[in-house]
Amino acid sequence: MKITYTARKVTLRDNFKERVEKKLSKFQKIFSEDAEASVVVTVEKNRQTVEITIRDNGMIYRVENSQAEMNNALDTVTDMLSRQLRKNKTKLSRRLREGSIDDLVVGDTAEPEDVEDDYHLVRRKMVPVKPITVDEAILQMNMIGHKFYMFVNADTNEANVVYQREDGAYGLLEPTIEE
Numbered sequence: 001m002k003i004t005y006t007a008r009k010v011t012l013r014d015n016f017k018e019r020v021e022k023k024l025s026k027f028q029k030i031f032s033e034d035a036e037a038s039v040v041v042t043v044e045k046n047r048q049t050v051e052i053t054i055r056d057n058g059m060i061y062r063v064e065n066s067q068a069e070m071n072n073a074l075d076t077v078t079d080m081l082s083r084q085l086r087k088n089k090t091k092l093s094r095r096l097r098e099g100s101i102d103d104l105v106v107g108d109t110a111e112p113e114d115v116e117d118d119y120h121l122v123r124r125k126m127v128p129v130k131p132i133t134v135d136e137a138i139l140q141m142n143m144i145g146h147k148f149y150m151f152v153n154a155d156t157n158e159a160n161v162v163y164q165r166e167d168g169a170y171g172l173l174e175p176t177i178e179e
Contacts (some may be wrong), residue, residue, distance in 0.1 A: 001028055001035045001054075010043040016070065023078040024052075030085065033055045041070055050074045052081065058178055122123075129159070137162045138170055 001024060005012055020039055035056035042049040049075040051064040063080040067073040094117035132140070132156035141162055148163040153174075161173040 001031055001033070001037055003037045003039060006038065006040040008040065008042040010048075010070075012041060016041075016074075019071065020074060023074060026078075027054070027081070027085075043070070046072055048078050052077050054081075055079060074083055131157065134160070134162060 003021060004022065005017060005020075022144050024037055028153070029089060031054060035054055038051075038053045038055075040049075040051040040053075042051075046068060047066045048068065048070040049066040050070055052062070054061040061081060061084065063077040063084065065073045065076040065080065084163075090141065127150060129150065129152045131152045137149050137151040137153075140151070141147075141164070148162050149162055150159060152158070153160045156174070158175055163171050163173065165171050
């Protein structure tokens with residue numbers, strides 16, 4: 001797994017990078033050799049945020065956590081990634097190498113209560129869309145009180161999604177063909 005580091009308002013020490021590599025090494029059985037991990041560390045006043053994004057075989061795995069210490073945030077994000085993989089073990093095993101997720105969670109016998117073989121789709125909704133701008137989509141999302149809103153972007157004529165991030169800012173999802 002190739003790991004790239006991005007440090008924002010901080011200089012990462014070698015011992016932190018070694019700790020990241022050690023923590024991510026337990027996931028190497030799951031991901032292919034071509035997997036790319038991006039570790040972003042941001043320091044702002046009294047909180048330090050660690051974000052890990054792993055791209056492998058067209059799948060994206062992302063976890064983020066903020067704490068007072070970056071080592072504690074790193075521990076939390078690797079635990080979150082492990083839980084994410086375990087929770088979706090059945091679905092992921094179809095895309096990833098068989099049995100490798102079992103190897104990862106062998107020491108943890110506690111199963112999450114909400115694990116199901118298939119996702120339980122409770123509602124299907126047809127959404128009429130007309131081309132609007134990103135600003136109009138954010139306004140519409142806020143007016144209906146949702147955390148996301150799907151629309152046809154008037155500039156690109158493609159389906160997009162705007163969403164509200166945990167920090168209150170907004171994000172935009174745009175489709176792209178992965179090569």
